[in-house]
Amino acid sequence: DVKVTQSSRYLVKRTGEKVFLECVQDMDHENMFWYRQDPGLGLRLIYFSYDVKMKEKGDIPEGYSVSREKKERFSLILESASTNQTSMYLCASSPGTIPYEQYFGPGTRLTVT
Amino acid sequence: DQQVKQNSPSLSVQEGRISILNCDYTNSMFDYFLWYKKYPAEGPTFLISISSIKDKNEDGRFTVFLNKSAKHLSLHIVPSQPGDSAVYFCAASAVGSNYKLTFGKGTLLTVNP
Numbered sequence: 438d439v440k441v442t443q444s445s446r447y448l449v450k451r452t453g454e455k456v457f458l459e460c461v462q463d464m465d466h467e468n469m470f471w472y473r474q475d476p477g478l479g480l481r482l483i484y485f486s487y488d489v490k491m492k493e494k495g496d497i498p499e500g501y502s503v504s505r506e507k508k509e510r511f512s513l514i515l516e517s518a519s520t521n522q523t524s525m526y527l528c529a530s531s532p533g534t535i536p537y538e539q540y541f542g543p544g545t546r547l548t549v550t
Numbered sequence: 551d552q553q554v555k556q557n558s559p560s561l562s563v564q565e566g567r568i569s570i571l572n573c574d575y576t577n578s579m580f581d582y583f584l585w586y587k588k589y590p591a592e593g594p595t596f597l598i599s600i601s602s603i604k605d606k607n608e609d610g611r612f613t614v615f616l617n618k619s620a621k622h623l624s625l626h627i628v629p630s631q632p633g634d635s636a637v638y639f640c641a642a643s644a645v646g647s648n649y650k651l652t653f654g655k656g657t658l659l660t661v662n663p
Contacts, residue, residue, distance in 0.1 A: 468649050477559070479654055480639060485650060527594070533649045536582045536584060536601065538584060538599065539596075543591075543593050544593050
């Protein structure tokens with residue numbers, strides 16, 4: 438079974454703090470993704486990575502950065518957290534083969550106060 | 551511009567009846583379509599997929615239909631069960647997209663006992 442784990446289920450941070458969200462997958466997948474889910478907006482892609490040290494911007498990268506130093510680990514960084522970054526953050530990984538199925542972690546509910 | 555649209559934010563059906571969830575898309579380059587199911591406080595889980603060269607794919611109680619000319623797909627759940635109550639996301643992947651998925655905003659299905 439594919440397992441994608443995220444470092445925290447719930448996180449509360451203050452405005453201006455630097456926030457690290459970590460994601461680890463155990464299936465040697467090439468591709469990893471970070472999404473945020475907000476009511477009425479669905480899943481929106483923040484960043485993704487198709488190889489170690491490679492990254493590409495998604496649809497809403499502003500205010501975020503990522504790091505992928507090892508194949509199994511993909512980190513999302515909020516450089517200076519703001520209240521509009523309060524959301525559910527979901528990490529996913531994919532082997533990149535048809536039908537391009539992505540496997541998701543349980544999510545991190547981040548609240549910025 | 552929203553390339554994958556789920557126009558019904560919610561759907562309510564009786565246990566044992568058929569649930570039909572709809573999805574429309576605009577990008578002719580999409581070649582694979584997937585359905586995900588998401589319970590609250592959990593990550594989405596893959597349900598079923600269909601290639602653009604097919605018009606139907608069936609897996610147990612779940613069937614996905616694809617109408618390429620109308621750029622429309624639907625997920626049928628028969629018979630519906632209370633445990634099917636969740637948010638359902640339609641997603642699509644385009645040729646040459648680096649395996650990215652484009653998600654719809656989701657439809658909340660409630661199956662009443």
